[in-house]
Amino acid sequence: MYHKAMFEKLKIAKMYDPSEHIVVYPGDCLELLRHIPNETLQLVVTSPPYNIGKEYERRLKLESYLEQQAAVIGECVRCLSPRGSICWQIGNYVDEGAIIPIDTVLYPIFTRLGLRMRNRIIWHFEHGLHCSRRFSGRYETIIWFTKSNDYVFNLDPVRIPQKYPGKKYFKGPNAGKYSCNPLGKNPGDLWVIPNVKSNHIEKTDHPCQFPVELIERIVLSMTNEGDWVLDPFLGTGTTIIAAIRHKRRGAGAEIVSRYVQVAKQRIEQELAGTLRTRPMNKPVYDPIEAGNSLTMSPWIAKQKSKQMVLLEKPTRKQRYSAQ
Numbered sequence: 293m294y295h296k297a298m299f300e301k302l303k304i305a306k307m308y309d310p311s312e313h314i315v316v317y318p319g320d321c322l323e324l325l326r327h328i329p330n331e332t333l334q335l336v337v338t339s340p341p342y343n344i345g346k347e348y349e350r351r352l353k354l355e356s357y358l359e360q361q362a363a364v365i366g367e368c369v370r371c372l373s374p375r376g377s378i379c380w381q382i383g384n385y386v387d388e389g390a391i392i393p394i395d396t397v398l399y400p401i402f403t404r405l406g407l408r409m410r411n412r413i414i415w416h417f418e419h420g421l422h423c424s425r426r427f428s429g430r431y432e433t434i435i436w437f438t439k440s441n442d443y444v445f446n447l448d449p450v451r452i453p454q455k456y457p458g459k460k461y462f463k464g465p466n467a468g469k470y471s472c473n474p475l476g477k478n479p480g481d482l483w484v485i486p487n488v489k490s491n492h493i494e495k496t497d498h499p500c501q502f503p504v505e506l507i508e509r510i511v512l513s514m515t516n517e518g519d520w521v522l523d524p525f526l527g528t529g530t531t532i533i534a535a536i537r538h539k540r541r542g543a544g545a546e547i548v549s550r551y552v553q554v555a556k557q558r559i560e561q562e563l564a565g566t567l568r569t570r571p572m573n574k575p576v577y578d579p580i581e582a583g584n585s586l587t588m589s590p591w592i593a594k595q596k597s598k599q600m601v602l603l604e605k606p607t608r609k610q611r612y613s614a615q
């Protein structure tokens with residue numbers, strides 16, 4: 293059994309060793325993976341470079357990109373425990389305006405290695421680039437694979453509140469009893485979680501951080517205390533933060549020294565209990581519900597129409613009298 297106090301005293305190691313709890317390798321992920329023995333990791337979760345020309349990427353032809361990804365995925369599978377999981381979080385490769393959903397081209401790489409897909413999770417968020425020649429992208433995917441059919445999946449720690457917790461069976465032997473699981477419902481495969489943009493409490497200089505809550509859900513459901521969690525493309529250290537928050541061990545590699553520093557700083561803050569993050573399962577901010585004045589459209593207000601302002605949330609009475 294792991295205790296928080298044990299984690300508070302931990303140091304951040306530079307290289308994997310079975311006796312360590314936190315590893316931030318400042319370099320190429322394949323070098324770190326080479327030091328990890330077979331079947332050691334319970335979970336690999338990552339968001340690789342998307343090959344869309346971010347500052348840390350050298351834009352490659354799709355074939356070369358897939359070859360590089362295949363090499364990392366192959367090593368991760370070697371290090372994965374028989375009951376382990378791999379989650380690859382990805383978006384689109386954009387080629388002269390045409391999009392290629394990267395999960396679709398990576399899928400055969402995972403299945404050729406004998407992995408089985410358990411979910412293709414849609415991660416929906418509301419902020420991002422505004423496109424003018426196609427609909428703006430507001431989701432990415434997390435493809436989840438396991439090494440065998442006997443895999444760790446803990447649903448209870450990640451259940452979410454039901455829409456109608458007061459619902460009861462109306463007939464049969466359980467008539468009158470509550471029909472819902474008191475621990476909540478399965479969160480499903482469409483996850484609505486804000487992405488880390490400028491107003492997000494977790495924002496650093498990195499252009500595409502994971503929100504911690506996204507990885508907490510994956511860590512809690514696919515691992516147990518003390519297990520190793522690896523992120524080969526660590527960025528700002530989010531995966532390690534989610535892992536140690538829940539008493540797992542975390543390792544990752546990051547090639548850009550500036551992000552290595554950010555990752556270490558955030559991990560230290562997590563250990564000290566000072567890292568500010570958006571809590572898991574906090575409802576998404578609703579500006580209309582919050583009474584934010586910017587939700588009033590100046591164009592519609594100017595029309596002084598007697599019709600109800602469509603963007604306003606009507607009261608119950610208005611809802612029925614406006615027709």
Ligand SMILES: C[S@@+](CC[C@H](N)C(=O)[O-])C[C@H]1O[C@@H](n2cnc3c(N)ncnc32)[C@H](O)[C@@H]1O
Pocket residue numbers: 319320321322338339340341342348498500501502503524525526527528529530531545546547548551
């Ligand atoms: C999409 S970002 C991941 C961000 C991360 N999920 C977070 O929450 O901050 C990918 C990261 O992989 C790093 N990277 C790219 N190639 C790498 C390699 N071969 N080995 C290790 N890190 C690499 C990049 O510098 C970048 O920070």
